[in-house]
Amino acid sequence: MRFDDDYDGDGSGRISIVMMSLIVSFFILVVLGVVVAVNKKSNKRSDSYQAYLDSQKTTVEEVTSVAMERKITADDLDIWNMYPKEKESERLDDVPTPSPMPTISMTPEESQAALDEKMNDGKHTKITYADGSSEWVTINEKWEKNTYDFTNLVASDGKLKYFANGKKVSFVGMDVSRYQGDIDFIQAKESGIDFVMIRVGARGYKTGELTLDEYFAQNIQRATDAGLDVGVYFYSQAITVEEAEKEAEMVLQNIQNYKILYPVAIDMEYVENDMSRVESLKNADRTKVTAAFLNKIQAAGYKPMIYGNKEWLLKRIDLGTFTTSSVWLSDEADMPDYPYQFAMWQYTTDGSVKGVTGPVNMDICFIDYRAQ
Secondary structure: OOOOOOOOHHHHHHHHHHHHHHHHHHHHHOOOOOOOOHHHHHHHHHHHHHHHHHHHHHHHHHHHHHHHHHHHHHHOOHHHOOOOOOHHHHOOOOOHHHHHHHOOOOOOOHHOOOOOOOOOOOOOEEEOOOOEEEEEEEEEOOOEEOOOOOOHEEOOOEEEEEEOOEEEEEEEEEOHHHHHHOEEEEEEHOOOOEEEEEEEEEEEOOOEEEEOOOOOOHHHHHHHOOOOOOEEEEOOOOHHHHHHHHHHHHHHHHHHHOOOOEEEEEEOOOOOOOOHHHHHHHHHHHHHHHHHHHHHHHHHOOEEEEEHHHHHHHOEEEEEEEOEEEEEEEEOOOOOOOOOOEEEEEEEEEOOOOOOOOOEEEEEEEEOOOOO
């Protein structure tokens, strides 16, 4: 503070200073009192809030304990109860929940049955593979269909015969190789066999080596002497046109001195439980190889024929290429469902014929080759 220069410091000045000091001290005391009061009130509120939290903690623990005792799930705990209840018209859980769409569960067998029913329309045919899987393929309307009525089949003594208008119009046959050993063809003929398909030879499915069937000469001579009509076949594993032509040449060389009334067939197929040479070929290549064999056979004046099961004929070669070759179908079903024309049907590999030791393949032929 600054004083005037003429101030002389008399007694009245000292009294004023004392009074002022008292007033200032009182004001400070009042301010301190207010601060203390506010702090106490704040502490009281804090204590109340802590007590509230403690009570809530106790409530949660109690709820958890009850939940454990009742073994309730989270769906039983409604956290929305701590909030004011909304109007009934505003509750989401009052909105109707749409019913779930019904689902249809199908086993693989039921699915396959449904597919079979749909595709069995006369326009498709089913192929069943060796592993049990199956496939429906479209029937080619341009290819000649078979018109056989298999209700006219008659089984007698393990042999199938086909009748039309009450007359037998089929021929009973068997196909043989070295696996049947020595055969009494006279007994076979007397038991009802009309014709026999004899294996000329084979190509190794792994080595590719050409071999003449060791029983071929014996079989064809004895069958001819017994008065049986004869056809032949070759087990092919050719993977090139050149190999197929060599196979055909081998066949022609070995049948030239015999009367062959029935077809000369190529038997190309996969090997069960093993990998064969022809399995590596594409369909187009197998078709070329097959054609090379059959062309040579036909050029030599014989009747060409393709042997195979439904899978082979429809999926492993282009059958439409072989318009001048007949088909020898292999199918052990009671009635074949192969849709196209075929001349012969091998219906079992476990037949029994007098004069043959052990099982033998049985065939029925629908064509009178003797008359051709």
